[in-house]
Amino acid sequence: MTEPILQARGLVKRYGRVTALAGADLDLLPGEILAVIGDNGAGKSSLIKALCGAVVPDEGEILLDGIPVSFSTPVDARTAGIETVHQSLAVAPSLDIAANLFLGRELRRKGVLGSVLRMLDRNGMREEAKKQLDALGIMTIQNPGQAVETLSGGQRQAVAVARAAAFGSRVVIMDEPTAALGVRESRAVLDLVLQVRERGLPVILISHNMPHVFEVADRVHIQRLGRRKAVVDPKSISMSDAVAIMTGAMEVPEEAA
Numbered sequence: 663m664t665e666p667i668l669q670a671r672g673l674v675k676r677y678g679r680v681t682a683l684a685g686a687d688l689d690l691l692p693g694e695i696l697a698v699i700g701d702n703g704a705g706k707s708s709l710i711k712a713l714c715g716a717v718v719p720d721e722g723e724i725l726l727d728g729i730p731v732s733f734s735t736p737v738d739a740r741t742a743g744i745e746t747v748h749q750s751l752a753v754a755p756s757l758d759i760a761a762n763l764f765l766g767r768e769l770r771r772k773g774v775l776g777s778v779l780r781m782l783d784r785n786g787m788r789e790e791a792k793k794q795l796d797a798l799g800i801m802t803i804q805n806p807g808q809a810v811e812t813l814s815g816g817q818r819q820a821v822a823v824a825r826a827a828a829f830g831s832r833v834v835i836m837d838e839p840t841a842a843l844g845v846r847e848s849r850a851v852l853d854l855v856l857q858v859r860e861r862g863l864p865v866i867l868i869s870h871n872m873p874h875v876f877e878v879a880d881r882v883h884i885q886r887l888g889r890r891k892a893v894v895d896p897k898s899i900s901m902s903d904a905v906a907i908m909t910g911a912m913e914v915p916e917e918a919a
């Protein structure tokens with residue numbers, strides 16, 4: 663069996679009386695798109711936040727390449743190569759596209775200008791941003807010096823996805839990246855997800871959109887009541903059965919497990 667790149671074992675996360683994660687497991691295999699589906703409140707975002715250091719679980723462990731890791735902040739996870747696009751989009755609207763791409767890891771000018779005066783290498787960042795966005799095929803963004811607030815929802819999301827795709831060296835995680843987008847914009851984001859996989863990076867994709875999930879996912883993790891209820895092969899189960907397992911209307915059939 664191939665060793666998972668990223669694993670969660672028995673994660674528990676409580677918020678006061680609410681148990682968001684009740685012993686959740688997850689396995690992400692090399693090079694795959696793993697979709698995570700589940701009803702509202704099933705603990706999908708909590709699971710992802712634990713994997714990317716945004717929340718520290720009360721119990722359980724996370725393993726990267728089979729080695730236990732403990733992320734106390736998102737920076738820890740990013741340093742380990744895990745990039746995340748959160749459900750609530752985290753871009754800085756008044757900054758330009760290049761600045762958003764490099765948020766938190768700005769390039770400095772060479773020499774004392776950068777090391778002592780902390781001056782930013784804006785041209786370098788714009789050039790690099792243009793390269794990254796071109797590589798991801800976001801042709802509609804002409805000028806990386808354009809402020810993000812002037813972009814459409816889809817283009818903003820593309821910047822967030824591009825940032826994750828550009829800097830994720832091990833794993834890219836996306837929490838409902840198309841939830842607020844139109845049909846065409848969703849398509850562009852889905853194409854980016856596929857391109858990330860083509861580059862050999864595994865992706866965890868949380869989505870409510872079953873046609874999207876069934877189109878791109880290699881495997882589907884079904885989250886229910888804070889736990890992994892099943893992992894199914896989208897080629898051997900129908901969308902309606904996957905949804906029925908998700909809502910508890912149906913048990914997991916043996917051939918889908």
Ligand SMILES: Nc1ncnc2c1ncn2[C@@H]1O[C@H](COP(=O)(O)OP(=O)(O)O)[C@@H](O)[C@H]1O
Nearest residue numbers: 677680682700701702703704705706707708709
């Ligand atoms: N910061 C928080 N404070 C209190 N309760 C929370 C918090 N985050 C999540 N929860 C609760 O935990 C449960 C799981 O939430 P979440 O992980 O966001 O689920 P999902 O992403 O599947 O909709 C929900 O009942 C939610 O209300």
Ligand SMILES: [Mg+2]
Nearest residue numbers: 706707708749
């Ligand atoms: Mg969520």
